[in-house]
Amino acid sequence: MRTLIRPTGFVDSPFGHDGKVARLAGGLNWFGSVELVTVEGGRRAASELVPVEGLEARLKADTAAQWAALTAVRAPLRLGERVVRLDQPQVMAIVNATPDSFSDGGQFASPAEAASAGADLAAAGAAIVDVGGESTRPGAKPVWEGDEIERIVPIVRQLATSGAAVSIDTRKSAVMEAALGAGARMVNDVSGLTWDERSAGIVAAAGVPVAIMHHQGDPQTMQDAPRYGDVVVEVYDWLAVRIGAAEAAGIARSNILVDPGIGFGKTVAHNLELINNLALFHSLGCPLLFGASRKRTIGALSGEAPADRRVAGSIAFALKAVEQGAQIVRVHDVFETVQALRVWRGLRDQALTPR
Known part of the structure; x- marks a missing residue:
């Protein structure tokens, strides 16, 4: 007990x-x-x-x-020359250089167009731009690392050259190496550094922040009747183990973020249970990265609205997460989310102004 x-x-x-x-x-x-x-x-x-x-x-x-x-105060993230403060909520923008992502696959005609879009998202208020070259939506098939590298490197290089703080969204150590070499300064691994045994060593050697996300199963099978005895306890314990493994590999605890993995091997009920209990995860001692943008749970709660009509639901989840102290929200709709957070911040600032 x-x-x-x-x-x-x-x-x-x-x-x-x-x-x-x-x-x-x-x-x-x-x-x-x-x-x-x-x-x-x-x-x-x-x-x-x-x-x-x-x-x-x-x-x-x-x-x-x-x-x-x-x-405890969370130390700011250092992404190269960029410093991302965690004493206030921040936005991570999604740039998917993929043909098959659930919400925005195939939207860019070229790497230059994707990089330009990423720069626009940074200008709209995103503190970090997260670039991915492999879809991990339910049912997605793995992408050969060579193809993934070809997709992401030109985008990462152009964004990094423009001064953006860039994260690489990948499970593969070779892709991490290539992205870090092109200027990425953070890793976002949906497998929690479990998919590739070299990944933890790559992150440790680079000395960059890494987001460790919970998942159950792999993208091809994760939504085939996921089961938990208690989803909150099991996700919490899994993340605690992965934090320990990352530290054992030489990754500084101040460089570890945790993500409960909304939609990754979880039913609608599991997702809602995790979101309602998000504040509990702060006791792991790491910043919280939260990503529910445009996900199916929103559609399930709103008459099966398609992905491109889930902006309001995405903002509702982002605000719920921020109200529970989530430091970073990962989103597609940056302008709208940044606006919502600025209004939220205005309310907080007024409340924190001595009368």
Whole structure:
């Protein structure tokens, strides 16, 4: 039996609440209570809602470590010369140089056009541009690494030359090497560094940030009746193991981000359960990358709206994630999401202005 801590009882401002609220991961969110979740046999068995005031005195060693992780400031990400602060929510833009991605496959006629689009997304407010050359949508087939490299290298090189902070979205070490050589300064691996045994070493040697995403199965089969005993606990534990493996490979913990993997081997109910409990994942001690942009769950909740008509749902999920302290949201619709976050930030700034 063990206990996990989920922050809840969020408040707009800490003013006048000394000792009664805590700051979540050094960001713009404060919370006044937590849910102490008892886990037995890999499942949530019970929970107790308790105030933050006086909490530290009753925590045991394992939960004290979680509390320290929940309330610790997240160091900024360093992508070459670019610094991405994590004391406020940031946007990661999606640029897919693929013919078959679920939402935007085949939209670019050339690498130059894709790079130009990426530069526009950076100008619209994206802190990071994430370039991918292999679709990992449900049912997608693997792409030969040579083809993937040919797709992404010209885009990465042009974006990096323009000054954009570039991430490479890939599972393959050879693609990581090629992208890093072309100017990418972050790796986003949907396999959580499990698909290619060389990947962790490549990331460690490069000293770049890496996003470790949870998945169940591979893209070809992951949506064939995914099952969990308790999706929140299992994803949490899997990410904890992968963080340990990354550190053992020489990757600094400050360079590790975690992503619960919305839509990767999960039903609609699994996805919603994870999103509702996203704040719990801060106790892993790493920044949270959240990606639900245009995904099928939105369509399932809105009359099977097609991917290009899921912008509002994507923003709703992004705001839900940011309200729970997610540091980075990965999106297709950058202008709309940045606008939504600026409005959210305006509300926060007003609440945090001493009266």
